[in-house]
Amino acid sequence: MAHNSSMDKFVSSIGITLDRFITQKQADFSSARGELSQLLRDIGLAAKVINKEIMRSGLIGIEGPAGDKNVQGEEQQKLDVVANIRYIRALTRGGEVCAIVSEEEEDMIDTGNHNAKYVVAMDPLDGSSNIDVNMPVGTIFSVYKRVTPVGTAPTLEDALQKGSEQVAAGYVIYGSSNILVYTTGKGVNGFTYDHSIGEFILSHTHIDTPADGNIFSYNEGNIEDCDEQIKKYVAHCRSKKMTARYVGSLVADFHRNMLKGGIFFYTGTKKNPTGKLRIMHECNSLAFIIEQAGGKATDGTQRILDIQPTSLHQRVPLIIGSPKMVDALLSC
Ligand code: P6P
Numbered sequence: 001m002a003h004n005s006s007m008d009k010f011v012s013s014i015g016i017t018l019d020r021f022i023t024q025k026q027a028d029f030s031s032a033r034g035e036l037s038q039l040l041r042d043i044g045l046a047a048k049v050i051n052k053e054i055m056r057s058g059l060i061g062i063e064g065p066a067g068d069k070n071v072q073g074e075e076q077q078k079l080d081v082v083a084n085i086r087y088i089r090a091l092t093r094g095g096e097v098c099a100i101v102s103e104e105e106e107d108m109i110d111t112g113n114h115n116a117k118y119v120v121a122m123d124p125l126d127g128s129s130n131i132d133v134n135m136p137v138g139t140i141f142s143v144y145k146r147v148t149p150v151g152t153a154p155t156l157e158d159a160l161q162k163g164s165e166q167v168a169a170g171y172v173i174y175g176s177s178n179i180l181v182y183t184t185g186k187g188v189n190g191f192t193y194d195h196s197i198g199e200f201i202l203s204h205t206h207i208d209t210p211a212d213g214n215i216f217s218y219n220e221g222n223i224e225d226c227d228e229q230i231k232k233y234v235a236h237c238r239s240k241k242m243t244a245r246y247v248g249s250l251v252a253d254f255h256r257n258m259l260k261g262g263i264f265f266y267t268g269t270k271k272n273p274t275g276k277l278r279i280m281h282e283c284n285s286l287a288f289i290i291e292q293a294g295g296k297a298t299d300g301t302q303r304i305l306d307i308q309p310t311s312l313h314q315r316v317p318l319i320i321g322s323p324k325m326v327d328a329l330l331s332c
Contacts, residue, residue, distance in 0.1 A: 018044050018180065018191045018200035028186055035096045036143065036168060039118055040182065042094030043141060044200055046087045047172040047180055050124075050139065051193060053082060054131065054174045063132045071106040071313060079131055080104055083124035083139065091120055098146055099154035101312055103281040108159045108312060114151055118167070119144045119158045123281040127249030136175030138251025142285040143168035159312060163284030163305035171285065173251045179203070181255070183292040188258075204259075209293040212324040213261025217246045217253040225269035229300070232332040233265075250277065254286050254320065258293055263321035265329065267300060275299075275317040279309050283318050296326040 016024075022037045029036070057063045057079060066076040084104040091097040092111040100109040101121040122141040130137055144165055146158040170182025178193035180200050190204030216237045223234060237244070245262070247253050253264050266275050277283050287297030287304035297304040297320040307316060319326055 014194070014197065014199070014201060016202040018202075021189065021191070021202055025184065025186070028184070035117055036184070038094055039091070039096040039120070039143060040168065040170075042090045042096065043087070043120075043139075043170070043172075044180060046090035047139060047178070047200075048193070048198060049086050049090075050079075050083050051172075051174055051178045054079065054137065057131055070104050072103070075129070076104070077125070077128040077131060079137075080125050080128045083128075087122060087124045087139070087141075099158050101159045101280050103278060103313075106313075108154070108156060110154055114153055117145055117150060119146050119154065119161075121159065121280040121284070123278070126251055126282060127247075130247070130249050135247060136173055136249050136252035138174065138249065138255075139172040140251060140282050140285045141170055142166050142280070142288070156312075159280070160309045162308055163279070163287050164303075166284060166288045166305075169285040169288040171251050171255070171289070173255050175252060175255075179255070181207070181289065183289050185288075185292065188289055188293045207258065207293050209258045209290060209295040210261030210322055211294070213257065213263065213322040214240075215243045215245050215257055215260060215262030216325070217257060217262060217264040218244075219246055219248070219266070220244070222269045225271065226267060229329070229332045230265070230267055233329040236328065236332065250282060250286070254290075257321045258290060258295065261322045261325075263319070263325035263329065265317075265319040267317040267319065272315060274315045276315060277318045279304070279307060279314050279316045280312055283316055283320075286318075286320060290320050294323065295321055296323045298326060298330065300330070 022040050026037045062078050066078045066081045068076045070076050096116050097118050097120050098113050098116040099119045103123040127137040144161045168184045172180045179190050181190040188207040191200035192203035283304050290297050299317045
């Protein structure tokens with residue numbers, strides 16, 4: 001049948017879905033047999049479910065504290081607990097993950113999938129205290145290949161791996177729109193959730209972060225507690241009349257800075273001498289992503305990705321963003 005161009009507006013392409021993109025990119029990995037692809041799809045599924053619950057949180061009584069504290073001693077929000085259960089269930093049932101390290105769980109979870117090749121470390125819902133005030137929140141995840149033999153029970157050795165060992169990393173930002181951003185080491189791509197068809201559609205192809213920027217993200221409430229280097233850098237930012245932007249939700253601050261250029265830093269304070277952010281659940285993932293986008297991530301002395309984690313909930317100072325801004329802070 002001849003194609004009538006007047007119909008074009010009714011048959012425009014929906015774009016590339018996350019599923020199709022993952023399958024297409026699977027060809028990049030000769031050894032890939034689809035397990036990592038399935039794992040990424042499982043994360044995408046859980047993200048869709050969590051997104052639905054966040055969008056309606058004020059209507060279904062799921063807002064506010066769960067009445068418990070997590071292993072960090074932080075007030076758990078109901079949605080922290082829900083997101084943790086949803087992601088653990090999706091990854092366990094997906095069958096591709098033998099172990100999960102969650103910010104909301106004191107110990108590593110053995111999923112029972114002992115023939116699975118992968119381990120996932122994640123913060124199921126970062127910044128959840130912002131939900132009740134309708135600020136953006138996020139999920140952050142890292143994927144590692146297990147180091148113990150397939151077919152055996154996973155051990156801590158499978159979990160405590162350097163960030164440089166990640167095979168994939170990503171985050172979901174539940175904000176004015178919902179975007180899943182991930183890398184498998186061949187660039188960073190973002191997918192915007194189309195609620196009308198329930199699909200993540202490729203929207204940010206091969207993200208490169210600007211080499212320099214004008215945005216600095218730091219909780220200046222800590223300025224009296226921090227070391228001289230940070231004080232000098234903040235003074236430098238002020239002298240240059242840079243823009244201070246701090247949402248208090250790591251994924252939101254990171255995502256904005258990666259796209260526009262900028263620097264986020266959360267270093268040691270008297271309250272948190274090694275910083276507040278966790279290397280396994282937050283820092284390794286974002287460090288992998290920012291380096292793939294041309295940026296830098298350091299703890300002030302070494303690459304985040306070179307740090308050998310020694311405990312599941314280890315905190316590290318995090319300085320991350322445009323390379324010239326990170327270098328400027330380090331030279332203070
Ligand atoms: P502060 C949220 O609780 C979080 O873990 C990150 O999302 C965020 O960047 C940071 O803590 C904010 O911490 O101490 O500035 O409130």
